Amino acid sequence: MMVGGLQETVTAEHLIRQVGSAAEHGLSGVWAAQAFGWDALTALTLAGTAAPGIELGTAVVPAPQRHPLVLAGQALSVQAATGNRLTLGLGAGISMMVTGMYGLPADRPAARMREYLSVLRPLLRGEAVSHQSETLTAVGQVSVPGTTPPILLAALAPAMLRLAGELADGTVTWMTGPRTLADHIVPSITRAAQAAGRPAPRVVAGLLVSVTADAAGVRDRVAEQFGLAGHVPEYRAVLDREQAAGPQNVVIAGDEAQVERQLRRLRDAGVTDVLVAPFGSQDEQDHTIEVVAALAAADHHNG
Template sequence: MRIGLAFGDARQQRDLAGIGEQIRTANGIDTAWVTQGPNLDALITLAGASAAGPRELGTAVVPIPQRHPLMLASQALTVQAATGNRLTLGIGVGIARMVDAMFGLPTDRPARRLREYLEVLRPLLRGEAVDHHGETLTAVGAVAIEGAAEPSVLVAALGPAMLKVTGELADGTITWMTGPRTLEEYVVPSITKAAQGRPAPRVVAGLHVCLTTDTDAARARYATDFALSGQVPEYRAVLDREGASGPADVLIAGDEHSITKQLDRLRDAGVTDAMLAPIGTADEQRRTTEFLVTVGR
């Protein structure tokens, strides 16, 4: 199982220069993931941090409703050219409440919209022209950027219909706040079945982590700080499937031995990549990061 670090909105980070420096110095980590929220743009952040750092740079995830596939293909291939083809493009249909309330965009038929989007985006990323006039999307054109290779595409897929489309058309999935039992019994078998006849899909498990000597205090603080996340329908569904009362129940927390056991549980569940977002005090985040680097090595 590859070990990656998450940066950006998932850790309430707003300092572009600081994030870039952390990514450039994240030696020993397989992947630097930048989470996309309403603040820093994940793709631009990665392009600016391209000088050094991990061999893989990923977005987790770029919401697609407000980015036409021609635009996203241009952005992604530009980042590929800027980073020496180290990008893994993570995308998602977005949190429905945000897509509707913030942008006034439709959120119905998410699996149908995702399928059409991928049917257009994948050829564009290969440098092919598209002429698509579908139910939810029109796209005519092509994108060509010298030196840019087609990036791998992962999808934030949690529901059964979304996992089916992802398994058929993408290279894997990125989950968030999804516990090990749900990953083992639901996510991994669902996407693996959908991907039959294709390369085995990547399963990236995104979770917060805190190396601490006071696990109860860390979980209590986390339950307060991320209470709203537990009310988002998309996340609430996987928490319910896990039997978790809230996000704190899936927080990876404890000492070095405990965190290692929790990571082993993810690996045994079929997770191929852990995308870990250190939280806590500045000292706890520093020590957590240092420990994860040793695990990655």
């Protein structure tokens, strides 16, 4: 389950309640996005104290704004504080934000990410690095007790999917529909992992989900709140693959049976984990969590 406030600003108390709800319903993990609210890794450290035992994931931390030495220290600190439960989701960032907000270059995202991972991975293993190039300098070591967290790479374009299969442990997607997952994401990253001699990749699909009697109304609200994503080149490309006009066309919404069918389409597409972002009124969100948890428990029982 996604926590931390996609729809509204949340307090620490609200965040703890979200995490507690996920744990009480038997969900396997909580994930935090890095946007304009909570720092994702800080939120997960708090989450770890509220829900011992469940997975903690970022979906995702944009890499350009965090030097690998800084991110390695943060990630290993979360590992040490939470008993090694972190899955580190990384992304190249939305180019217009990387350049417009931070003044950082956003060209050659796959090449930059390859270089970033070549430095980050040994740092997460506690190794010293000495790397100097035109685009990245990193000299040093991070010493924090804890195990190396698995890395998932946000990947939509072919080059980034190849990189995710080769150097990461899988991918995490956002607002990506079942057709694109089945025909593009899953086969591309799986081929890359096989070619690199790596295990089958994890594919975590993040989607807005709402169990509701007013699916049309939910889609209208999604269009209003998340419509800007439909104009961002990175998301526009994946929505076009899905033949979707906007984010409202990939939200999972409807009654319990409709939501179950849509979630099972993701499993059939080869998704290994569904990352649910409950959407709607508080009652709709609560009901969504209950329904998703029941489906997850039934799947677990049936093997």
